Amino acid sequence: xxxxxxxxxxxxxxxxxxxxxxxxxxxxxxxxxxxxxxxxxxxxxxxxxxxxxxxxxxxxxxxxxxxxxxxxxxxxxxxxxxxxxxxxxxxxxxxxxxxxxxxxxxxxxxxxxxxxxxxxxxxxxxxxxxxxxxxxxxxxxxxxxxxxxxxxxxxxxxxxxxxxxxxxxxxxxxxxxxxxxxxxxxxxxxxxxxxxxxxxxxxxxxxxxxxxxxxxxxxxxxxxxxxxxxxxxxxxxxxxxxxxxxxxxxxxxxxxxxxxxxxxxxxxxxxxxxxxxxxxxxxxxxxxxxxxxxxxxxxxxxxxx
Amino acid sequence: xxxxxxxxxxxxxxxxxxxxxxxxxxxxxxxxxxxxxxxxxxxxxxxxxxxxxxxxxxxxxxxxxxxxxxxxxxxxxxxxxxxxxxxxxxxxxxxxxxxxxxxxxxxxxxxxxxxxxxxxxxxxxxxxxxxxxxxxxxxxxxxxxxxxxxxxxxxxxxxxxxxxxxxxxxxxxxxxxxxxxxxxxxxxxxxxxxxxxxxxxxxxxxxxxxxxxxxxxxxxxxxxxxxxxxxxxxxxxxxxxxxxxxxxxxxxxxxxxxxxxxxxxxxxxxxxxxxxxxxxxxxxxxxxxxxxxxxxxxxxxxxxxxxxxxxxxxxxxxxxxxxxxxxxxxxxxxxxxxxxxxxxxxxxxxxxxxxxxxxxxx
Numbered sequence: 001x002x003x004x005x006x007x008x009x010x011x012x013x014x015x016x017x018x019x020x021x022x023x024x025x026x027x028x029x030x031x032x033x034x035x036x037x038x039x040x041x042x043x044x045x046x047x048x049x050x051x052x053x054x055x056x057x058x059x060x061x062x063x064x065x066x067x068x069x070x071x072x073x074x075x076x077x078x079x080x081x082x083x084x085x086x087x088x089x090x091x092x093x094x095x096x097x098x099x100x101x102x103x104x105x106x107x108x109x110x111x112x113x114x115x116x117x118x119x120x121x122x123x124x125x126x127x128x129x130x131x132x133x134x135x136x137x138x139x140x141x142x143x144x145x146x147x148x149x150x151x152x153x154x155x156x157x158x159x160x161x162x163x164x165x166x167x168x169x170x171x172x173x174x175x176x177x178x179x180x181x182x183x184x185x186x187x188x189x190x191x192x193x194x195x196x197x198x199x200x201x202x203x204x205x206x207x208x209x210x211x212x213x214x215x216x217x218x219x220x221x222x223x224x225x226x227x228x229x230x231x232x233x234x235x236x237x238x239x240x241x242x243x244x245x246x247x248x249x250x251x252x253x254x255x256x257x258x259x260x261x262x263x264x265x266x267x268x269x270x271x272x273x274x275x276x277x278x279x280x281x282x283x284x285x286x287x288x289x290x291x292x293x294x295x296x297x298x299x300x301x302x303x304x305x
Numbered sequence: 306x307x308x309x310x311x312x313x314x315x316x317x318x319x320x321x322x323x324x325x326x327x328x329x330x331x332x333x334x335x336x337x338x339x340x341x342x343x344x345x346x347x348x349x350x351x352x353x354x355x356x357x358x359x360x361x362x363x364x365x366x367x368x369x370x371x372x373x374x375x376x377x378x379x380x381x382x383x384x385x386x387x388x389x390x391x392x393x394x395x396x397x398x399x400x401x402x403x404x405x406x407x408x409x410x411x412x413x414x415x416x417x418x419x420x421x422x423x424x425x426x427x428x429x430x431x432x433x434x435x436x437x438x439x440x441x442x443x444x445x446x447x448x449x450x451x452x453x454x455x456x457x458x459x460x461x462x463x464x465x466x467x468x469x470x471x472x473x474x475x476x477x478x479x480x481x482x483x484x485x486x487x488x489x490x491x492x493x494x495x496x497x498x499x500x501x502x503x504x505x506x507x508x509x510x511x512x513x514x515x516x517x518x519x520x521x522x523x524x525x526x527x528x529x530x531x532x533x534x535x536x537x538x539x540x541x542x543x544x545x546x547x548x549x550x551x552x553x554x555x556x557x558x559x560x561x562x563x564x565x566x567x568x569x570x571x572x573x574x575x576x577x578x579x580x581x582x583x584x585x586x587x588x589x590x591x592x593x594x595x596x597x598x599x600x601x602x603x604x605x606x607x608x609x610x611x612x613x614x615x616x617x618x619x620x621x622x623x624x625x626x627x628x629x630x631x632x633x634x635x636x637x638x639x640x641x642x643x644x645x646x647x648x649x650x651x652x653x654x655x656x657x658x659x660x661x662x663x664x665x666x667x
Contacts, residue, residue, distance in 0.1 A: 051477065051504045054399065130530055155470045155514050156531045240475030240517030241510040250513035257475075261519050264348075265477040265503060268378035 025284065032278035035059070035271055043278060049242050051269045059275040063242050065282065067160055067252040070245040071234065072227035074164025075171055076220050082168070083175035083219065087183055088205050106180070112173040121233030124166040125158075129237050132165065133157025137249050152247035158239040161248040166237055167227040174226060175219035178298070182215030183208065218297035225290035229283050231256035255279040338367060340624040345373035346380015346393035348520075349479060349539065350609045353416055354393060356641050357632060364635060365627050377479055384410075384612050390621055392612040395479030397587035404586075409615055411583035411658040414591070414608040415632055417572050417645040419540035419563040420483050421605070423548040425528050426450060426465065433458045435554035436491030436596075436604075442469060442535060443488070444495065445509035450533060465533070468514060472527045472536030475517025477504035483595055483607045484537045490596040491554075491604065537605075541643020555604045556596055567603035568645045574599035576650055583658040584615065608647065613658065616665040626659050 001009075035043060038056060046060025086109065094102045137154035144150045186208060194207045209216070239251020240261055259276050266273040344354070351374035358370035375383075377394040384392035385402060397403070397412045422439065424432055429450075438454050441447040447454055451464040474481045482503045488496035500506070509515035516534075518524040521542045528536040528548060535551075540563050543550050552560040561567050571594050578593035580586060587610070596604045611632070613625055633655045637646040647655075 048506075050499075050506045051502065053502060054401070125526065126530075152513050153468070155468060156516055156527070156534075158516055158527070235475075235519055236523075240519065241507070241515050243510050243513060243515075247513070251510075251516045261476040261517070262504065264376035265378035267382040268477065268503065 025281075028277055028281040028284060031274055032281045033274075035274035035278045038271055039275070043275065044282075047242070047244065051272055053268055054270070056271045057269055059272065061255065061258075061275070061279050061282070063244055064253040064255040064258045064279065067163075067238065067245045068228050068254040068256070068283075068286075070248075070252075071160055071163040071167055071238070071254055072224050074161065074248070075167030075227040076224050078165060078168035079172040079175055079223055080216075080220060082172045083179060084209065084216070086172070086176050087179050088209075091180065091183055092201065092205060092208075109173045109176050113177060117170065117230060117233045120166060120170050121236040124162065124233055125236040128166055129157030129159075129162045131157065132162055133159075137161070141249060148246065149248045152250045154249040156239070156251070158237055158251050159249050160238060160245040160252040163234045163238040163252075163254065164248075166233055167230055170230065170233065171223035171227050175216075175223045178219035178222060179212055179215050182212050182298070186211050214297040214300045218294040221290045221294035221297070225287045225294070228254075228286050228290070229256060231260050235260045255283055338620075339369050340367060340620050341369040341371060342390040342621065342624055342628065343371050343373075344380075344391040344393060344611075345375045345383050345389050346612075347377045347395050347479065347609055348374035349377075349395055349418060350374075350393040350416070350611075353609075353641050353644055354611075356639065357636050360639050361628060361631050361636070364631055365624075368624050368627055370628065378477070381612070387614075390613075390617070390625070393609065394612060395607065395609050396482065397591050397610050398612070400586055400588040403588055408584060411613050411615060411661055412587050412610050413583055413613070413629065413633075413655045413658055414587075414647060414651060415611050415636075415655070416640060417568045417594075417606060417608050417647055418643075419568050419603060419606050419645070420480055420487075420537050421540045421543035421548075421563050422535065422537050422551040422553060423525075423528050423543050424535040424551055425532050425549065426467075427532060429459075429462050429464065430549065432462065432549065432551045433554070433560045434551045436488050437495055440488045440492045440495035442471060443473070443507060443509050443515075445471070445512035445514060448512075448514070467533040470527075470531050470534035471507075471509045471515045472524050472531075472534050473507055473509075473515060473517055474504075474524060475519050477502075478520075479503060479607070479609075480521065480537065480539055481505070483605060486592055486595050487605055491556075539643065544643065553604050555602055556598045557600050557602075559600065561601065561603045563603050563605070565645045567601055568606045569648050570599055571597040571602035571604070571606035572608065572645075572651065573648050574602050576648075579654075581654070583655060584661060613662065615661050616663060618665050622662055622664045626662050629662070630656065630659050 039059060042060055044065065045062055047062045048058045048060050050058040090102050090105055133154060133156050137157065140150045141154055190211065194204050199207065234254050235257035238254055238257055240253055240257060241251045243250055243252050245252040259279055262272065263276055266276055351372065354372040358372060361368055361370065372393065377396065380392035380394050381398065383389045398406065422434060435458065438447065438458065441454060448468055449466055450469055451466045456464055485496065485501045485505055489498060489501045507515050516527060518527045521538045524536045524538050525542045525546050525548065528534045529546060550562060552562050555561050574597040575594035578590035580590060594606050594608060597606065613629065617625060633652045637652060640646045
């Protein structure tokens, strides 16, 4: 195969696949415009959601947007220690002789990244939500209700906090994979240098984690993007009510679960479809931004190591 | 070299596709000149239309009915754009949409459905509720199960002092429309018109005790899993999942449990407010079946519609006539569990539509 022909063969698919993102953006923007024109900034700032049949209702995405951000932040905060501890455990604590166990552990976590999210959702709705609702939330409310985040009396396990916990479980494998890869890339000389200084294992791990810091940040951002966009699992546990997520023990909404819930009948309501699409546009922007930032940090770590 | 190979490959693909499509025409599993009707819409109607589409073939082996449960809204919009042969919808066309299509469409109520108010309170059976109490619960103003308003209706029940978990649909739904319309009709001062709809702004959500589930399945799961909850689902789900069903006060002041007889009673009592022809405007009278008068009628009763055009381009007209005729005769004997057949009077009304359908330009 000649060079020119080979180029000709691979160029069109490459162009098409990169054009899809641009097209997606343009289409979402096109369908969002009527909503943006009608509601302006209110689309982002208004907490009201009053669908009206036959006339433009009042639609504001403030509550679902806040829900998306709150649940994704909770997810990253909870997933980070889980992922880092797993990296340390598999890379440093498991004895060298047990490398089979380590590979088994690693592939189990890798399998978790590929599971269909509905599996997490069903488990979350059937097991996690009732479990947390009956135990942790009652305790949080009875002992820590002076903290505003835990001040509301929990009624069920379907809350914004459950969504955050479930998302944390879902993104831990991603963060783990990103951090592990760069942790393994830390040059041997650095490791030996650290050990030769007579560090304790804790000090050693701290130094190594310091070197993997850009990867940790990248993992956090990519995990955040994934958590913000997750739909079906969240819709099953978040409670799906327009309630400001100022207290974590109450049900709330996220943008993607709102779209999942309302899309099927959105045609009945003038402009609702456009509002939902603009919610999708915001998700796309959040996803792009967090991924670009994440990849930028990752590049940095690759060049360092 | 590569180009030649590519060309050969493309040729092969093209040839096999041509062969396959030819074969497809020759050996279609259906009879040689079967007619396909495409429909979409109400997910509530889906199990019923699905069952009918299979059973109708024992009478008309050439009739193939495909139905896609995209939701009533999507079904209506596809119908108005004429991209389907028929649509299923829980509400009929709005007055405005009907006016635009006036004389071109027929709308047939084909099955009766019921919405059950379900609850999960251990040790309480046969809970009696009326629209005022339900409205106050869904407004968030009744907080505990042993509230005086509930206790007054259930003097013998052992009501616990537990907070009520109020479950509603999170997606927009005809079930919600029926439920809220009942509240509005029976307790207008507590449940104003603006809270009626497929996706109202639930006042109880602002108390943090409201919770939304997606679809009947979602609400069913939430009620089952959370003690001291209350919700509303299609009757079929309540029965299938063995949920406790509340008795509701009807217009005559009786407390009635959902049953096929109670639903048919409501339908019979609503007949007077219906248009006298399938091509009439159904948008006004159709909801008279909700909170209908008459002894023994169940207030949360509703029906679902199939929408057809009056003119079809060719053989579809014959297929539609056959389908409508069959649904309103044989089909009513094969109503899936959870739905209720329409009363005799409605069947003969629907059958008038058969005469109205013809070939475009013919």
